[in-house]
Amino acid sequence: xxxxxxxxxxxxxxxxxxxxxxxxxxxxxxxxxxxxxxxxxxxxxxxxxxxxxxxxxxxxxxxxxxxxxxxxxxxxxxxxxxxxxxxxxxxxxxxxxxxxxxxxxxxxxxxxxxxxxxxxxxxxxxxxxxxxxxxxxxxxxxxxxxxxxxxxxxxxxxxxxxxxxxxxxxxxxxxxxxxxxxxxxxxxxxxxxxxxxxxxxxxxxxxxxxxxxxxxxxxxxxxxxxxxxxxxxxxxxxxxxxxxxxxxxxxxxxxxxxxxxxxxxxxxxxxxxxxxxxxxxxxxxxxxxxxxxxxxxxxxxxxxxxxxxxxxxxxxxxxxxxxxxxxxxxxxxxxxxxxxxxxxxxxxxxxxxxxxxxxxxxxxxxxxxxxxxxxxxxxxxxxxxxxxxxxxxxxxxxxxxxxxxxxxx
Numbered sequence: 062x063x064x065x066x067x068x069x070x071x072x073x074x075x076x077x078x079x080x081x082x083x084x085x086x087x088x089x090x091x092x093x094x095x096x097x098x099x100x101x102x103x104x105x106x107x108x109x110x111x112x113x114x115x116x117x118x119x120x121x122x123x124x125x126x127x128x129x130x131x132x133x134x135x136x137x138x139x140x141x142x143x144x145x146x147x148x149x150x151x152x153x154x155x156x157x158x159x160x161x162x163x164x165x166x167x168x169x170x171x172x173x174x175x176x177x178x179x180x181x182x183x184x185x186x187x188x189x190x191x192x193x194x195x196x197x198x199x200x201x202x203x204x205x206x207x208x209x210x211x212x213x214x215x216x217x218x219x220x221x222x223x224x225x226x227x228x229x230x231x232x233x234x235x236x237x238x239x240x241x242x243x244x245x246x247x248x249x250x251x252x253x254x255x256x257x258x259x260x261x262x263x264x265x266x267x268x269x270x271x272x273x274x275x276x277x278x279x280x281x282x283x284x285x286x287x288x289x290x291x292x293x294x295x296x297x298x299x300x301x302x303x304x305x306x307x308x309x310x311x312x313x314x315x316x317x318x319x320x321x322x323x324x325x326x327x328x329x330x331x332x333x334x335x336x337x338x339x340x341x342x343x344x345x346x347x348x349x350x351x352x353x354x355x356x357x358x359x360x361x362x363x364x365x366x367x368x369x370x371x372x373x374x375x376x377x378x379x380x381x382x383x384x385x386x387x388x389x390x391x392x393x394x395x396x397x398x399x400x401x402x403x404x405x406x407x408x409x410x411x412x413x414x415x416x417x418x419x420x421x422x423x424x425x426x427x428x429x430x431x432x433x434x435x436x437x438x439x440x441x442x443x444x445x446x447x448x449x450x451x452x453x454x455x456x457x458x459x460x461x462x463x464x465x466x467x468x469x470x
Contacts, residue, residue: 065447067440070293070461072124073194075099081144082128086190089142089150094130094190095218100209100469101126102195103202103256104291104431105422106265106280107385108367109393112250114312114360115271115323117367120252121280121465122260123291127193127206131214134186139171144192155186160243169204172240173211177221180236184219196459199293200421200428202253204245208237209257209469230258230468231273248306249424262467267371271325278374280465285379288439289431290411292446293459294403296427305424308397311356314346324360333357359396363389383418383433390420390430399425406449407458408432414445431463 073081079097086094101122108118134140137155142148143166151167158175170191174184189211195203212233216224223229237254241247251270260266265280282288316324319333327333334354336342343350366385373381390408394400404421411419411432419432434442443460450458 065444065451067443067447068457068459070125070196070459071194072461073126075126078126078128078192078194081192082130082190085142085144085148085192086130086132086188089148089190090132090140090188092132094188095132096214097128097130098210098214098217098469099126099128100206100213100257101260101466102206103253103260104289104463105252105256106289106382106431107363107370107389108252109363109389109420109422110308110397110399110424111360111363111367112252112268112270113248113309114316114364115325116360116364118252118268118270119265119278119367119370120256120260120268121265121463122256122262122468123195123201123461124464124466125195125201125461126466127191127195127203127210129210129214130190131211131218132188133218134188136186138186139174140188141167141170142190145197155184158244161246163244166207168245169207169240170211172244173208173236174215175244176236176239177212177215179239180232182219182221184215187215187218189214196293196429198297198428199295199459200423200425201291201293202257202423204241204247205237205253205257208240208254209233212237212258213469227259227275234258248309258469260465260468263465265374265465267367271323278371280374282379283436285377286436287379287417288434288436289463290416290434290439290442291461291463292407292411292430292432292443293461294407294427294429295456295458296401296403304399304426308356308399311348311353312360314343314348315353315357318342318346324357325364327357327361330358330361333361355396355398359392362392380417380433383416386418386420386431386433387412393421393425397425401426402453403427403450403455404430406453406455407446410446410449411442414438414442416442
């Protein structure tokens with residue numbers, strides 16, 4: 062067994078997180094907030110880069126949450142402060158928010174207000190203090206946690222009435238997606254926002270990204286003697302650097318050539334690949350035929366893997382999920398080409414240390430990986446991964462054991 066120290070990333074107790082947000086608000090704005098709302102980061106068991114292709118995903122809410130203390134204002138001014146951003150107050154006129162007008166973390170907050178108003182809601186200004194224990198830049202969707210905490214708070218403060226049921230929460234999900242896509246400039250799908258707002262404690266969220274229908278899948282690994290280890294590789298991770306958008310563009314170009322709305326409609330992979338390989342098929346799109354074929358192969362097979370994992374969970378064959386995770390990682394690494402050295406080291410070291418399987422999660426190019434392990438092996442697997450990072454001269458990773466938490470509240 063390795064003697065390497067392991068950095069465990071603990072979640073805050075909800076009362077503690079709320080108290081921290083309230084204290085920051087009081088310190089900065091010299092007043093009590095109207096309330097504190099929070100939303101979770103997310104893990105994703107299976108279904109990567111399938112959401113914007115109309116596919117299936119199976120995320121779950123983490124116990125790690127972002128907390129937003131908020132008070133309504135009588136004007137159109139928004140004042141924002143974050144404990145994770147040096148505590149500097151930023152002021153924005155809500156009437157100036159538009160695509161390209163706001164940058165950085167502030168865009169995810171005021172973007173939600175903008176999107177709600179675009180959908181017909183009547184809002185005003187507000188003061189907000191943010192704090193979070195969702196690991197930042199780890200591919201665990203700190204951005205959707207931020208959006209979700211603000212969305213559920215604004216919904217309550219301005220009486221929008223969307224937060225009471227799942228159908229209403231889908232309206233908030235849509236606003237968060239617009240905020241991220243159009244104001245923050247990250248062309249993500251809707252998985253992260255749905256996980257933040259529509260998950261249920263103790264369940265994974267089977268989301269059909271075409272119909273937006275959900276099914277809550279019981280997800281209690283401990284009852285099967287298993288645990289899901291999340292590895293924050295601490296490799297730089299961003300979704301606004303062009304690589305994510307390039308993958309999406311390739312998929313949309315392929316769908317156009319195949320005559321389908323999204324790659325979800327591809328039912329015969331071999332026939333689709335043959336169409337894409339035909340001379341001149343992709344000339345108008347400017348996409349490389351060989352690269353496009355690999356991208357399409359990943360998406361189609363990954364959607365199938367989601368169905369396979371759901372079937373395994375439904376039938377109580379949870380330990381067999383590990384092999385599917387490993388197959389997904391190979392596809393993400395080789396066909397979709399969104400892995401990186403740190404993610405590969407994490408997954409390879411986990412499996413060598415006895416994990417039942419593992420894969421990178423999130424958009425890729427950094428961020429986090431997951432490994433399905435036996436409960437009694439979790440600490441040793443984490444130690445072996447940490448040792449592998451040290452031997453590779455990489456920055457020490459962080460770890461958490463994922464337990465399916467509740468939605469924004």
